[in-house]
Amino acid sequence: MLSVEGLSKRYGGHDAVRDVSFSVSPGEIVGLVGASGSGKSTIARCILGLERPDAGRIRYGDAILTDRAGRRAARRAVQAVFQDPRSSLNPRWTVRRILSEPLETWIGREPRAARTMRLNALLSQVTLSPDLLARYPHELSTGQCQRLCVARAFACGPTLLVLDEPLSALDVSVQARMLVMLRDLHAAGGPSYLLITHDFAVVREICDRVLVLDGGRIVETGPVARVLDRPFHSVTRALLLDALPLPFQAAAAPCKWTVLNDPTLDDATAGAPSP
Numbered sequence: 522m523l524s525v526e527g528l529s530k531r532y533g534g535h536d537a538v539r540d541v542s543f544s545v546s547p548g549e550i551v552g553l554v555g556a557s558g559s560g561k562s563t564i565a566r567c568i569l570g571l572e573r574p575d576a577g578r579i580r581y582g583d584a585i586l587t588d589r590a591g592r593r594a595a596r597r598a599v600q601a602v603f604q605d606p607r608s609s610l611n612p613r614w615t616v617r618r619i620l621s622e623p624l625e626t627w628i629g630r631e632p633r634a635a636r637t638m639r640l641n642a643l644l645s646q647v648t649l650s651p652d653l654l655a656r657y658p659h660e661l662s663t664g665q666c667q668r669l670c671v672a673r674a675f676a677c678g679p680t681l682l683v684l685d686e687p688l689s690a691l692d693v694s695v696q697a698r699m700l701v702m703l704r705d706l707h708a709a710g711g712p713s714y715l716l717i718t719h720d721f722a723v724v725r726e727i728c729d730r731v732l733v734l735d736g737g738r739i740v741e742t743g744p745v746a747r748v749l750d751r752p753f754h755s756v757t758r759a760l761l762l763d764a765l766p767l768p769f770q771a772a773a774a775p776c777k778w779t780v781l782n783d784p785t786l787d788d789a790t791a792g793a794p795s796p
């Protein structure tokens with residue numbers, strides 16, 4: 522289980538993340554949503570050891586990810602996929618080499634035929650053709666590059682995948698296929714996901730639970746259906762309203778959201794993170 526306890530991170534005088542605590546259980550898909558600049562990627566970078574938190578502790582099982590030794594111990598188990606697949610792939614490496622590198626590290630050397638079978642299996646998991654093995658990233662579409670990034674993450678046999686806006690660089694039709702692929706991989710016994718997104722449709726489609734972030738703090742958390750259909754916090758309501766197509770925003774504002782703006786719901790308590 523991933524456990525984030527009292528995580529804080531400052532840049533200069535600015536609090537990017539403030540006293541954030543949450544967990545991701547084995548097999549769970551947890552969405553982390555919030556406006557631009559709310560601190561989502563900073564949390565991901567702290568979990569992945571790319572940033573050093575100013576306060577708090579991040580544990581994955583027995584490994585303390587805020588310690589160098591703990592990060593090393595969890596390196597195989599905790600993998601990531603980022604927003605821009607092209608910048609995550611070495612442009613001078615073929616698909617074969619990109620996928621072989623983690624296999625070399627975690628499985629070691631094996632005969633070429635066995636390695637090719639393993640590479641083909643990885644590619645088919647992410648619905649890519651084995652014909653792509655000899656290609657370079659610039660010879661792939663952005664969607665294919667992102668599938669390749671997922672395959673590379675899966676090559677390590679992770680138990681937690683941190684996905685930081687994995688669909689944002691993709692066309693809408695490719696996004697839908699990618700989302701189905703992520704859901705199928707998870708359903709087939711894949712890792713837990715911590716999915717960072719600004720897209721509530723994605724959250725509704727795939728997540729079990731959602732955390733809403735504002736100004737570096739978690740303002741609301743709960744099961745997806747409850748948070749999306751009966752949001753307590755004004756920030757969640759505003760984000761949901763913003764997510765509607767423009768003509769619907771005007772229509773929704775006076776009706777649906779008036780009910781939700783019930784003054785008996787106190788944001789400060791209703792929005793407090795649940796234990």
Ligand SMILES: Nc1ncnc2c1ncn2[C@@H]1O[C@H](COP(=O)(O)OP(=O)(O)OP(=O)(O)O)[C@@H](O)[C@H]1O
Nearest residue numbers: 532533537555556557558559560561562563564719
């Ligand atoms: N390396 C950095 N140096 C200084 N400030 C930073 C740095 N990284 C992030 N920040 C600031 O920290 C805050 C949180 O940034 P972060 O990237 O975590 O937000 P986000 O919710 O992921 O945003 P987006 O959805 O736009 O990616 C922002 O105000 C950002 O400007």
